[in-house]
Amino acid sequence: MESTVSVRTGLKTGRFDPTLMVWVTAAVVLAILIVAPMFYLVYESVAVRQGLGLFETKASFGLGNYVKAYTDPLYRGPILWTVIIAVSVGFFSMLVGSLMAWAVARTDVPYPGLIRTASLVSFVTPPFLGATAWVLLAGPREGWLNIWYRWLTGAGEEDYLFNIFSMPGVIFAMVLYVIPLVFIVVLSGLNNISSDLEDASNIAGAGTLQTMFGITLPLVMPALFAGLILAVLEAMILFGTPAMLAIPARQHVMTTQIRAFMQSEDYLVGLASAFALPMLLAAIVLLWLRRRALGRRSYATIGGKGGQRRPQKLGPYRWVLFAGCVAPLVCALGLPYFALGVNSLMRTQGGGIGWENLTLGNYRFIYENDAVAQSIWNTIVLAIMAATAGTVMAALISYIYQRRLVRGYQVMGFLTTVPLAIPGIVLAVGLFAAYTKQPFVLYGTLWILFLAYLTRYLPVAFQTTNASLMSIHPELEESARILGANRLRVFGEITVPLFKAGLIAAWVLIFMPSIRELSASVLLWTTRTKVISVVIVDFYEEGLLQNVSALGVLLIAITLVFVVGAYRVVGRDFMRT
Amino acid sequence: MRYFVRLAALIAAALLVGGLPAQADQTMEMAKKEGKVVWYSSISLAIAQELCNTFNAKKLGIECVLHRDGSGKLYRRWIQEAKSNIYAADILHTSDIGHFVTLRREGALVPYLPEVAKKYNPAFVEKDGNWLVLRASVYAACYNTKKVTASEAPTSWKDFLDPKWKGKMVNAHPGYSGFVSLGLAALVKEFGWDYLDKLAANQPRIVQSAVDTTTYVVRGEALICSGGGLYNHFGAIKKGEPIKAIIPKEGAPFVASAQAIMKNGPHPNAARVFTDWLFSLEAQQILAKRGLYSGHPDVVYPKGLVPLKEVKLMVVDPEDAMKMDKPIDEAFRRKFGV
Structure with a gap:
C-alpha cells in the first residue's frame, strides 16, 4: 500500500x-x-x-535431443548416479551438519569457536581441491591411508580400507564440503529459537535426548529441511568432485556428462541442454519446497532472538560429541591440507615422503x-x-x-x-x-x-x-x-x-x-x-x-x-x- | 616508364642477390611487431614449457604463449572458436594426424615449409607444407617395477585382455589424448573392435591424458598401463620413477605429432619465426633429449632410448587416422562408459 x-x-x-x-x-x-x-x-x-x-x-x-538423452542406455548411469549421490549427500550432510549445529548452539561441547571457525574454513575450501587431496589419501592402492591401513593390519597388497574412485567415495568427498552449508543454516535456525521450551521440558523431568528429540527437533525442523534441500541441490550441481573421482571409475554424473556433450566431436549443445533443463526444474522444485518449509522466515534472518539459550550439560559425553564434530572437519581440512601441502613438495610421485624427495620445483x-x-x-x-x-x-x-x-x-x-x-x-x-x-x-x-x-x-x-x-x-x-x-x-x-x-x-x-x-x-x-x-x-x-x-x-x-x-x-x- | 623499368630491375636484382634473406628479415620485422605467437600444443606441459621458455630467452621480441591441452580437446576447441569467429591460435600441434587431414580439407591450414625442412626425413613433412611433424614417439604400455616383475609384465597387446589384470590397469581417453586415439586405432585395425570390448571388461581406471597413465603407474595406483606415450615413460624413468616401458611383440603404434600454422591466426609472421625455430636443431634436440624422435638428421638421442628403427611400427596412415578418429571416440565412450 x-x-x-x-x-x-x-x-x-x-x-x-x-x-x-x-x-x-x-x-x-x-x-x-x-x-x-x-x-x-x-x-x-x-x-x-x-x-x-x-x-x-x-x-x-x-524433441530428438530429449529422446536421445533419455532413451540411450549410455546416459542412464549419469542420471541414476546423480540422483543417488544428491540424495545421499543431502542425507548425510544433514545428519552430521545438524548434529554439529546442535552441539555448538545447545550444548556445552568444548571449543565451540573452533568448530565454528573450522566449519567456515571448510566452507570456503574448494571441493575440487578436497577431491584431489582425497585421491592422494584414499586411492585404493597408493592412498596414504590405505598404505597405513595395510601396514597396521598386515592386510594383503590388493586390500584397501577406502576406495575414493567409487560412488561412496564421491559421496564422502562431497559430504565433507556440504556439511558446513547445513551447519550454517541449522545453526542460524537454532539461534532464532529460545530455550524456554527446552528449559520447561528439562524442568518437567525430561533428559537431554528426550528434550532434543521432543522439543528442539520439531522446532528446528524447517531449518533442517532447508539445510537438507540446499545440500541435495549442492550435490546435484557439483562438477569438480565427480570429474575427479567418478570419471576414473568409468562413470559420468549429469554435470560431467554435460561437459562431455559440450566438448564432444559434434558439440552436442542440444543434448547438453536436454540434460540441463531437468536439472533446472529439479532445482526449482527443491527451492520451492524449501520456501514452503521455511514459510516467510527465509528472509527474516535478522529477526529478534527472543528469550535465552542455555547449553545442555552433557557431562563426559561432551567429549564424545566433540570428537563427532571434529572428525568431519579433520577429513575436510586437516588431512586434505596436509596431503596437498606434502604432495606439493614432492619431487617424484613414486618416491614417497622423505627428505631426498623434497623439492620446491612444483612451485617454481x-x-x-x-x-x-x-x-x-x-x-x-x-x-x-x-x-x-x-x-x-x-x-x-x-x-x-x-x-x-x-x-x-x-x-x-x-x-x-x-x-x-x-x-x-x-x-x-x-x-x-x-x-x-x-x-x-x-x-x-x-x-x-x-x-x-x-x-x-x-x-x-x-x-x-x-x-x-x-x-x-x-x-x-x-x-x-x-x-x-x-x-x-x-x-x-x-x-x-x-x-x-x-x-x-x-x-x-x-x-x-x-x-x-x-x-x-x-x-x-x-x-x-x-x-x-x-x-x-x-x-x-x-x-x-x-x-x-x-x-x-x-x-x-x-x-x-x-x-x-x-x-x-x-x-x-x-x-x- | 623508365622509372618502372628501373624499379623492375631493382626488384629482380634484389630477388637474385638476397631475395630469400631479405624476405626472412621482413618476416622477422613483422613478427616483432606482432609481438607474440600463440601455440596450441598437446605435448606434455613440462616439455612445451621448456620449449617456450627457451624461445623466450632469446629475446627476439616475440613471446611464445602456450596453451597446453589434450589433442582432441585442442582440435575441438579450435573448431569451436572458429565457429564463434574467434581465432586465437597461430599454431596447432596435436598427436592425432587425422585432425590435420580434416583441417586441410576444410582449408584451415596455412602451408609453410621452413628452409630446414629440406633436411628432414620426408616422412616428417607433408609435401605441400600443410603440416610438419614436430616430434614422434610410439604408443607403448608400461608397468610399475616395484609391483610387477619383468617376467610377469605383459609382452603382447593381448595380455592386457587377460582377466588377471582386471582392476589393476589404467587407460587414457581417446577423446582427450591423440596418442590414445591413434594407438587404439592401430590396435583396432590389428585385432578388431572386439579388442575394445575385452579391454573394457578388464575395468581399467580411465584418465584423460596419456601423460597421466604414466603417473598412475609411477604412483602405483595402477600396476600397468595398457598404453601411453613412450616419451612420457622415458621421462619418468629418467626422473628415477619406478616404471618401465613395454613395446609389445606385435609392435607399437607410431604416433607422429604434427603441427600447422592456422588460418586467420593473429600473428602469422611470428608463427613462421616460431615454426622455423621449432624445427631448428636446437629445439629438436630439446625434444630428442626428452625421448622423442625427430625428423632432423643431426639430433643426438639420449642413452636408454630405443632407436626408432629398432621398433616394429604399427602405422595408421593419416587418411585412416582421420576416418577412425570419431568412431574410436564414440566406441570408447560407449564401451567404457565415459
Missing part, C-alpha cells in the same frame, strides 16, 4: 518518477543475465543439429607457467568485478525492495533470487548458447565469465544486503528527505554508511565463491580467459598432481587471506545468510 501512495504523491507533485527508468534498466539486466541464457537453453534443447562440414550445422526442430613450475600467471590475474579481476558490480546491484535492488520505491518491487525482489535455482553448469550452457552467436559474441572474453559469476552469486548478495537494510529504520532517511536531500543523496550519505557492514559482507559473499568457481567456468573459458580452477582441472587431467597441489595451496592461501580480512572487518556474522 505504502508504495502506491508514495509513487502517487511523486506523480502529483510532478517530480521525476523513477519507476519507468528503474524497470527499463532492470528489464535489460534481467534479459542479459537470465532471459537470454534460459531462452537459448530451451531453444538449443529443441534444435536438432546436423553437421554440414566442420563449421556449419543445420537445425531442425523437434607453476610460477614459470604463463597460463598460471594469466589465470591468477583473470580470476582476481573477475572476482573483483563480479563482487563490485554484484554488490552495487544488490544494494540498489534491496533498497528499492525494502523501501518499496517502485511498483512491482516484490517482483523485482523475486527475480533477483531466481538464479538461485539455476545450477552453474546449466547457466553456463545457456550463456554459451546465447553468447556465441552473432552479434553478441561474448565467448572468448572475460565478460561471459563475469556474467556467469554475477548471475550465480547476485541472489546471495541480495539476501545479505536485504537483511542488513531491514535493520535500518527508514526514519533516518525520511529526516534527510524532509531536509531537502534527494533519494540518491540520501542513499549515498545516509543509507550506505549505515549498512557498510552489509555491503562488505555481500562483496565477500560474491568474491569468495567467484575465485574458485568451476562448474560454469569449465564450459566458458577460452585460452586467454582461463581461471585458476580451470587450470587446476587441466593439470589434474594431465596427471600433474604435485602441481595441482602447489596451485591448490596457493588458491587456499588467497582464499584464507580474504576470509580472515572479511572476518576482521565484519565479524563472523557475514556467513549467516
